Amino acid sequence: MTVKMFDLARDHKEIKDKILQITEKVLTDGEFILGKEVRTFEDAFARYIGVKHAIGVGSGTDAIKVAGLAYGLKKGDKIVTTPNTYIATTMSLSLHGIIPVLCDIEAKTYNMDAGRLDDILKKEKGIRLCIPVHLYGHPCHMDEIVEICRSHGVGVLEDACQAHGSLYKGKKVGAFGDVSAFSFYPTKNLGCYGDAGILLTDSDSIYENALMLRNHGQSARHVHTIEGYNTRLDELQAAILSYKLEQLDGWNAKRQVIAGWYRNGLAGVPVILPEVEPWAYHVYHLFVIRAKERDALMKYLADKGITTLIHYPTPIHLQEAYRTLGYKRGSFPEAETAAEEIISLPMYPSLTEEEIRYVCDTIRTFYT
Template identity: 45%
Template structure:
């Protein structure tokens, strides 16, 4: 039985009757960049997250960049973040001329460990950038507490966490501002690149609205040198169709995760823990195994696709070799990257596929 990590073709087949008229509306209005669809999506997504503002942008990376600038991150500042993330989290810090300062993860959750933040703070520290990795909320109360004590700003990287909840509140509404990616593979994915910044802060939102469009505050009035980071009408139109499904899709992801946990209980592997007060949205279902390469190969021979998130932590990527952080600097993130394996999880998985995957994993890794 073939099991893919994702099936965007099947998803399109389900949505086609709604997507095509939505794209047609964009063409008929010729609102290809920003425009009505983007404004409508911004309003709907802000309501969804429970924030005052949502600013539609061209990617999650653009949203991280503008979010950091809006919070005052400048050249020579430091921003504290996790090494267990996609490179974009650190890149956005570098775009500001600032320096990413990593702290190790809590192995139980794979997220940044708030207990380690304080010792990484220096007079140059301006902000903390936690990532809700795999869709599991970082411990935001503990992070906010440190931020308040040291007068730091907090930006949430919620690129993998659409609809996640922390203590009842949605990702994107848990800090000074939140960042989302709508890359096609995300839980809420566009049909191309897209991103958004969410915030309750008028100044942050106003800055991002101007900065995404060459620093314009009115047509051809350029207050400052900005960027071309605008969201496209087509992407907003697709996202509006999919947003209506997001509750149901998220509930299905959570149900599949519970089923995997049940079927894998007692097998020789570990699974990051969920806090019962929060809601993980399972962008990835990650297991930790000791002999990962062999597991990947054996699953592939049974036509089960897997992905590794992430094979190397950011501080060990060649792109950040200039930071001079050798292997062993963040042992828990490094260990996670050596063992993490993402199993197929998307709302279209059938009960038979879930059982097939779990049974195969169990047979391959053995019992505890």
């Protein structure tokens, strides 16, 4: 048997006819840039998350960039985030002269450790924005993080690029910070057929700034108030995302079922399964286990036709691009240890119980 890490072709089959209808309609309407489909999706996604404003952009990376700049970050300002996130969390802003400061994670959820964050904000001057990452689809401790940041006069930008529909104490992530960012990369829980992203905010000023930043700095047609970018969500992707948004909760529920199959199938196997806080609704963008024999296990699974990945093998502070930050191996022990042990197992809504049983049985056989 072959089990892929992701299978977009199989997921697409279930909705192919509807996607073709949507595509035909957009092509027939003849509107492709910042038209009614974009506005419709922005409004729908803002309602879904529970915020006032949404601004569609060209990618999740651009969503973080535009969100930070619209908040008011300038060259020389500092942000604080975690070292085990995808590098776009920092690189989207460091390219603009904004300096990343890193905070270690808690081992249980792989998310920002609020206690360590408080210590950093007490010692490090110049941090203007905190970027907690809802990694793998599990929400961060948002009450503690927001309270700590407010006490230090620091804003909050939620990186929710892996957490569409995730809940913290019954409220959707993306609605806690000053601004938040989501990605619609094809393999996300809510993904399109290319790159796309969105930022959300209740702030009128952040919203107005973001509208200008995404479209050449325009405040009105051919009126360029600031310098900006060309990063716009297009009509076709927006129309597809509007339809997919209606399916998102159902797809997330399927991911929950698949996670349950994994938990049952791996019971008693000497690996560490994902832990879920009692206040959290984990949407399992990824199902990540930990194994001391990680590399050998991955090779064994590959030999048996099972694709796995590592999210992410090298923490940000150990990447060549961020050598100048001055961190070294040992600076963030929790993130570094996790990076040496984590494995992402196949996870997507159309996986079958038979496939999950095969993955679990193969892992169990490895340890026999």
